[in-house]
Amino acid sequence: MHSKITKSLLSILCLMAFSNLKAQSLVKEGAKLTLISDQFAFTEGPAADKKGNVYFTDQPNDKIWKYSTNGDLSLYMDGTGRANGLFFDKAGNLIACADNDNELWKIDKNKNVEVLTKNWDGKRLNAPNDLWIDAKGGIYFSDPFYKRDYWKHTESEQEEQRVYYRNPAGKVSIAADGFVRPNGLIGDKMLSKMYITDIGDKKTYVYDMAADGSLNNKKLFCEQGSDGMTLDQKSNVYLVGKGVTIYSPEGKVIEKIDVPEGWTANITFGGKKNKTLFITASKSLYTIEMNVKGAK
Template sequence: MSLHRKTGLIFGALLALANSDSFAHSFFRADSVKVTAPGAAPKQISNQFKFTEGPAVNKKGDIYFTDQPNDKIWKYDTDGKLSVYMEKTGRSNGLYFDKKGNLIACADEKDELWSISPKGKVTVLLNDFEGKRLNGPNDLWIDPKGGIYFTDPYYQRDYWERKKPDLDGQKVYYLPKGKKEAVVVDGNLLQPNGIVGSPDGKYLFVADIRDNKTYKYEINADGSLTNRQLFVPQGSDGITLDEQGNLYLSGRGVTVYNAQGEKIQHIPVPSRWVGNLCFGGKNRKTLFITASESVYTLEMQVKGVE
């Protein structure tokens, strides 16, 4: 066979393979797939904090986040202005806005869930489980019906008098809208932390940081969870989703997995630890990263859905 003909056959076979769905899926899912904007890198906004956490975005695209050791909630607006929103926040950690614009907070000074109105009025939504003090609500997500899923790991705080938990185990809870009692939706985790759900309310993701695993669940009509599946063998502190169903895990930088659980990008962040992250800005294409003493922004090709 001539070299010319052999080359043509090889090229034809490669072309056919490249046009196949399996090849395209396996080839383009690697580092060639990027969710960050071309040439973008994390931009440090400030490094004046002690430990930043819990970013949440309002309808305008403004981002609120906590500096938990300093007991403050900060605001980073769509014009790039940074300001203190609230002091004496109950040592708030994870945050999330409800449909009415109330900021729901995991306030672990007394291990409560708070609702902070747009005018700053605090309402305690939950302060115990079956009469016992919660471990320390850490992160939360609100479903389309207004119910609150939250993780309750135990991290000993220096501002607590107690030295051990009142409850057995570290669990995931669901507080139905308008109710005053939560229910356990997964009690079989080592240390649940980051949590987020799909915008259609069908799926929930929970990171078990101690077990270094992140799980995906189906959400039932009553808020209970079924069909727990290992999504990726990596834990996380905080997590978020984008419009393509990609899941973002925090820790040593930011790691991004597609909807099939395949790693598509790792984003280095020049801080010792990334605590949490969310999308914000007017078009929801700015990834806001809380990283210990610093906060960063990163321009993206995709939009967030929270």
């Protein structure tokens, strides 16, 4: 009898603990959105290096900025090809969607630039916008067409706005198509899933990632488009636009973070513990402390 009571009590306590865990906010208790700076024209593309320093673009001003784990904000690079989305590869190179000439760049630690990709099927890319790098070094990148006033051309040379995959050997192939305007994307290495947002159709899709980089089994994840996006270690998906909306892996809204700007463009985890959420929104950079780490 005593044994049965003890087991029942343990079961109840475990259920209570699980319930409390589920109910716990992803935002750290007492944490508030912190404005780091609002001196920019339009912030985009935040990416964290191995130490947790975060780099982001001021796209109209053609600059990349760095916010260190010590809280220092500094100009990292001027003349960036009007970089938009950023991501670090394993070697510490900064891979950038260089919007000025519709290219994908590799920027090494000495700020030397190598053009990785600029054409598809012999035609100019629309303009690489966002990217993610898989465990093998393959690069997924979105290629929407946003007409820029600094371009000499006015029309797209591509038949569609797609997502491409550049494999580690440098070969580029179509990873996904059939979008109105693809934009943000992020891969989940743990679940072998790829999330792509079609901002032009206000939808986000999820795919299975195959070993060869191909994407299969396209499914609707949620009825919300996004600019950039990120994941946490629990595979929750963070979408942006009007603030931040956080979805469970099943596609259910579990939390929202309000941002006092007209548009929230992108988002990533960084900082010393990888538990600081960095938010690029209009002319500003914000941070907020979280209870969860970013996905690796």
